[in-house]
């Protein structure tokens with residue numbers, strides 16, 4: 552039995568991942584944005600070990616979330632699933648004044664990674680759209696460029712792969728990989744998505760819980776258990792270092808080395 556923490560697990564792929572883990576006999580801690588959402592999740596998933604609360608669009612709440620999650624650990628695996636899409640017509644900022652997609656999709660997994668004891672396995676949710684992501688460290692928050700929501704989403708999902716690969720390089724004791732779940736019928740994926748919910752969760756469950764003989768690898772980008780070639784930027788150690796520096800600057804938290 553493995554102990555697994557899944558972020559953004561009140562709905563969609565994260566909720567399905569938690570349910571699949573529980574069906575497999577694992578211990579699962581879920582995460583919801585608010586007490587109200589947590590109450591709904593506790594009712595929907597009564598077998599969960601716990602549901603921790605925190606809106607990850609705020610840095611102080613991510614810090615509190617990390618503390619709460621750590622108190623319920625240790626974990627064999629953490630699945631960084633929380634995310635928002637690129638549909639906003641205008642650039643939005645969080646209460647910390649940070650562009651919202653970057654904050655939720657990139658800074659939240661970064662800060663949680665930095666504040667939690669390294670588990671043996673880490674999984675970061677990305678998207679096929681990461682291929683179109685462009686690292687622009689001169690304007691990572693669309694402060695000067697015209698707003699393009701889907702480009703900001705693609706950038707954020709590329710940064711998730713960069714983060715997974717950076718952690719794989721810097722933490723040799725942790726198996727850190729990125730997963731494209733496919734186009735899945737969720738609130739984010741929409742009703743026209745081609746793939747069903749279980750398909751979007753299966754690879755993360757496998758990465759988190761399969762025997763070490765199967766999951767002995769790190770720094771890979773997978774879809775349906777198969778290796779994919781990631782955006783070239785993800786393999787570039789200078790891009791990895793610049794992303795870590797940006798995240799450290801915006802969150803005030805270095806990644807422990």
Ligand SMILES: NC(=O)c1ccc[n+]([C@@H]2O[C@H](COP(=O)([O-])OP(=O)(O)OC[C@H]3O[C@@H](n4cnc5c(N)ncnc54)[C@H](OP(=O)(O)O)[C@@H]3O)[C@@H](O)[C@H]2O)c1
Nearest residue numbers: 559561562563564584606607634678734735737738739740
């Ligand atoms: N669906 C797809 O086709 C697809 C494709 C590629 C990649 N992905 C990736 O897969 C992951 C899951 O996507 P999904 O389709 O399952 O999305 P979803 O159905 O919209 O679910 C997202 C989950 O994240 C939570 N969340 C969002 N913002 C939050 C915040 N500020 N604080 C706390 N929780 C927050 C949501 O909570 P609430 O329910 O309370 O809002 C929900 O539980 C994302 O990282 C996404 O980028 C999805």
